[in-house]
Amino acid sequence: MPSKTEFLGSAPSKLLLAANVIMAVVYFVVLAFFFPHGNEILFWVLIAGEVFHMWQALTYIYTAWELRHEAKFDPSFAPAVDVFITVAGEPVDIVEATALAARDMEYPNHRVYILNDGYVAKKENWQEIEMMAKKIGVGCITRKTPGGAKAGNINNAIRETKSPYVAVFDADHVPHKDFLLKTMGYFVDPNMGFVQAPQYYKNAHVNAVTVSSWEQQELFFGPICRGKNRLNSATMCGTNMVISRKALDEAGGMCDQSIAEDFATGLFIHERGWKSLYVPEVLAEGLAPEDFLSYTKQQFRWARGALDVLFRYGLIFRRGLTMKQRIQYLSSVSYFLSGVVVAMNVCLPLLFFYFGLIPVKINTMLLALIFIPYIYLTIAMLSSTSNARFSFRAISFSMCSFGIHIRALWSAITGQKVGFSITSKRGLEGNFLRLATPHIVYIILVVIGIPVAILREGLSASVVNNAAWCVFNIGMFVPYIMAAAPETAMKRRFTRAYETIFAPRKASVASVKVVVSGEEIADIARSGARNFQAAGNSKWQGRR
């Protein structure tokens, strides 16, 4: 199991962050203003990309500048809480483990409800869920009128319950006994709208997909969420959270018009002046997607949901947010625009190989003189702010998601209707290489492009330099392509070899197995040691 504390342990040096700001600005200014342009269109595309990078870097530094935050907490504050476990067809044993843990939480005044959406989702086991709830002595609210997916399910339960606070867990997110003891005390502040705890993946060690998912989470639930506390901008993630009923009512309930209902609801609560808090302690344990297809779907859902908030809900012009909160929301949402910038950057060497086009006429060593210190400072900053948890794999998966992000952007701009899909937690077997098609095509284009460039201008410094950039890009793509590939002996060997280079010493993938068998899941779930989420995973990450 991955560490539950290390990702929360960073205390970055302000000197390092300040140096990074200076270098980011110097790099941008030098690149933008000190060199003659090459191809004019490429130049402006490059500059637009660099403006985006600078925005990302500066807002990250702004967020991570101060991670310490103290909020008023009264351990004796213990109002009534309704605990909701959202279910839409997940296996009964998985839901049971979560419900039992919720029932047994140490808190004087809470009642557990399973929000059973199996009936409206036409899942076969909806009645079994009702029976299980009765057996273990928790409430069960089975919705008969469909609509609004997970948000609609919660809103329905809100109408049927009365406690002033509601805690929400996804079906696989098993709360610790002290979850309510460590979160409810913050509601002593009457303006507290919601309190969010980290979304910890206890199955992170299973395969490359889970470990990469978790390592991306570590950056988000580490420095980003901790930094957002200072700015009263905690992100609502849809599970492992407690919400004030009053705040939720004022926000119009859970937003059932967005596939990122949690993120949008958090935004509406903030707009109405409510406070929020992120508790930097693992208080519940869930599961990461275990196969490449599920990971891709999850990423697409997050991206599309976020971009909807930007385009459909007009994030920039909405009233009620403070400037700090607006910056935080824009920063989170804009991460999903990075796909366009990544695609543009990786294509630059290809444009040079095939057409000799360059955006800037610059001596490559002069560029190196500015870029290398800048990027190494950035690496040092990422390492420092994430307490050395953010990994090569995580950045590789982030970068390689450019295809998903572009697809999400297109669907958001064109207003395509996208249904709420549930992330499968049972590893799906198969060949998902089609999902890495852009990356494979890129490699082919590079292999053909290098000889084309050499034939045109010999083994010049520009050719060597652009080829090196392509090696960089391909090096980033390889873990992603391997994760998409079907399980074979060759893949296992290759993954093991790649792991020796890129995995941190103490948090490596213990097994290269992609699929966990159903029996294994059931055994683990029954043992109470683990739980596997099957559906209803509707969390919002807002990661960069």
Place this chain on the structure above:
Amino acid sequence: MATRTIALKKQSYILVLVALAAALSLFIWMRQSITLDEAQSVWQTSRSLSGVMTVVAKDVHVPLYFVGLHYWEILFGTDSFAIRVFSLIFFLLAIPAIFALAKEAYSVRVAYVTALITAISPFLNWYGSDARMYSLMFLFTILSHLLFIRLWKRPSRTTWFLYGAVAMLGVFTHLFFLFVLFVQGLFFAIKRDIFPRESMRHFVRIAIIAGAACLAWFVYRYFAGAGLTNPVLARPSSVDFFNVFSNFFLGFQTDQVNTFYLSLWPLLVFAGFTFLARKEVRGPETAYLALASFVPVGLAFIVSATLQPIFLSRYLIVSLPSLYVLVVFFLASYRGFASDFALSALVAVMLAMLVVQAVQPSSPVKEDFKDAASYVSANATPSDLFVVSAPFITYPVEYYYDGAARLTTFPLWDRFAKDAVPQTFSPLTLANAAGDWTKVYSRVFILLGYDQGYNENIRLFMDKHYQRLDMKTFSPGLTLYVYKLRYP
């Protein structure tokens, strides 16, 4: 027993590396021609102690190495072999020293590889056999790092005393050693909490003593006429910046090879990302060694670009020990075969470049004054004139030259006059000098090297007015032209 065996293994390993470096020096580097700087070392030290102090004060350097070489020459003479052995000793001592540094900072594994790449480093092998102060500066830098790290890990009175002594000796070996002390001050300011409480007092005391000694030297220099023989250095470009690091690892290669390697810099960025989640790289040792590796190069570059050019890779040898330790440590932080592969590749590339540097005559650092002088000795007659330009290459030329033709410089330089500096070049002085040569001599052998901005003017003038009889390039940037001045 096991501990003794391990200790014996370590000692044997280091001895083998020392023997390897010594053999490389004796069989390859010692056989090379003496360079301009080496000849200048001999010229500066072949006099009384007060004379040595005076000429060094007029130059850009500090006296420790030259005083040492002065006494060494009294014992062993000024033969090129003898004066180079003086430097070789420091280089050989640096091998166990860097082993100790890497072990102190990280681990025995890192120490083994760091010592190995030190022994086979093309750059260090070159300066390890160069009759200049660089190998001594390298040794003092290592010792300073070692003692400085011990100051926060396991301080003692002896460590403080030795650290202070090395600081003083280092400053009087080369002024760039001040960069080492600057980095240590910077690190202390950033990470003061890891040092014992009384450290501030000790550092201040050492700084005052070293500062006072430096001040005394600068006052002495001022009255001796400092800076009269300052070399003219060009402002460094971005390529020069990266060439320093290329030199450190790959030695002195041709522009073509350098361009190829340097253009691969995006791979360095990629490597950086692979170290992202390695907690072990975040200790204070890494922060200190990173500062020691890059701050001197960065500062020297900034000073050179804005104030006064001082950017030479050999001066920046103070960055090298920390850089070697750091790079080996990072590569060793990979797991399993990847670590072995990366380290083996580093060793293999450095070894290959060492061989290339040794066998390739066009290696840019080579200065074949020996063959140039021998050629003129064999071919010039008393009716010929041997002219060298820039004037200061007369030092290595006269070290080897024993021909019949008169040796002079252009522009004219009377080195033995008080506060002597070469005359200023102008087309008129060249025309006048050529006119004077024509009156007396039948041929002129002009050896052009270390271009100070006018070598091409000389060649063009002579080509235009006189018949060129011969041309021969002995090493990069060192070419001999023979012209007929008049017919007998």
